[in-house]
Amino acid sequence: MRKLAIVLYCCFSLFQASAQFQRGFQINLLPGFLIAHREYMANMEAHTMGFEAIYSSNFTAWKQVDSAYKNLRWGTGFTYFNLGNSDLNGDVLAWHMHIEANLMNRNNFQSTLRFGSGVGYLTKPYDLQTNRKNKAIGSHFNGNIQLMYKAYFKVSANNSLILGTGVTHYSNGNFKRPNLGINIAHLNLGWYHNLYSIEQPKFKPLPRLFPKNGFEINAGIANKQIAVADTRRFTILSSSLLYYFQHNKTRNWRVGTEFFFDKTYPYELFHPETLTHVKLAKMTEVAVKVGHEFVFGRIAIVSDLGTYVYRPNQYKKRVYFAIGFNYFFNKGIVAQTRLKSHMAVADFFYWSGGYRFSDEFLRKQ
Secondary structure, X not given: OHHHHHHHHHHHHHHHHHOOEEEEEEEEEEEEEEEOOOHHHHHHOEEEXXXXXXXXXXXXXXXXXXXXXXXXXXXXXXXXXEOOOOOOOOEEEEEEEEEEEEEEEEOOEEEEEEEEEEEEEEOOOOEOOOEOOOOOEOOOEEEEEEEEEEEEEEEEOOEEEEEEEEEEEEEOOOOOOOEOOEEEEEEEEEEEEEEEEEOOOOOEOOOOOOOOXXXXXXXXXEEEOOOOOOXXXXXXXXXXXXXXXXXXXXXXXXXXXXXXXXXXXXXXXXXXXXXXXXXXXXXXXXXXXXXXXXXXXXXXXXXXXXEEEEOOOOOOOXXXXXXXXXXXXXXXXXXXXXXXXXXXXXXXXXXXXXXXXXXXXXXXX
């Protein structure tokens, strides 16, 4: 009997080790409700139904990531939402990537907090001739942000029931007006199936992507509209100088200054002559900001909080918030995307490129 118990224990231990690293897929149903977060969007409120098919894994095979983030999940895939009113709201098909941070992990249970982002195609945006009652979305292509709580209940060696709840948001960052955005609160009822387990993955070390502590310089560009009726487009340029320092292997803090060159300050609706011979002081924003980044290998989730120390007028609120992603190439080169907003009012999406270099030259005597 004792020998049998030892054999069963060894088999169970082997099963646990072999199932530790998995690659599989998820199928999720997302029943929910489109929330009218503005009074003049009340006509768009509707029950929604979503469907999601995604690749899912609990390891990345990057040594630094899997050693730093225990029980991390990540994935990528497609989401479809029927927005409840085919003539007014239409449907949306989106691609996204996501990361799920572990909250609790037991033998047959795991809970996670999922953050995802991507791009979506909406079939029924605002159109002056055919869909003028849609006051939320002005373009077919929109950015997608998703926040979800998920609980995995293991029902067999390779299958788990998924229950959860979350919010999915679509907007275009003022690339085309209107841009109130769509918010969908929904449940998550899904199924995870493991395709195969890897007992001992071949973890690959990442090269040194950037110095541990140092400076970052970057330059960016954005494009937006400011009114539905006045379809003139504005190009916004930006630049920044930041100092970043490591909190631990997965987190960095950042502080610095940022400049934006935005001609929407002096512009008067339907008067393009107000854009001729604009002085630099009439379109320049100078800000200081602090920020934080979670680093997942070559990708980082970044959030910044800034305040203007100079702006041409009070057209925008003094404090702004930016959230987005960094992608790190080798040798300190970084590509970035951000959504900049003032409270709940989006300003624009902007894209930038930058370079990080060490602060060692300051430490030398």
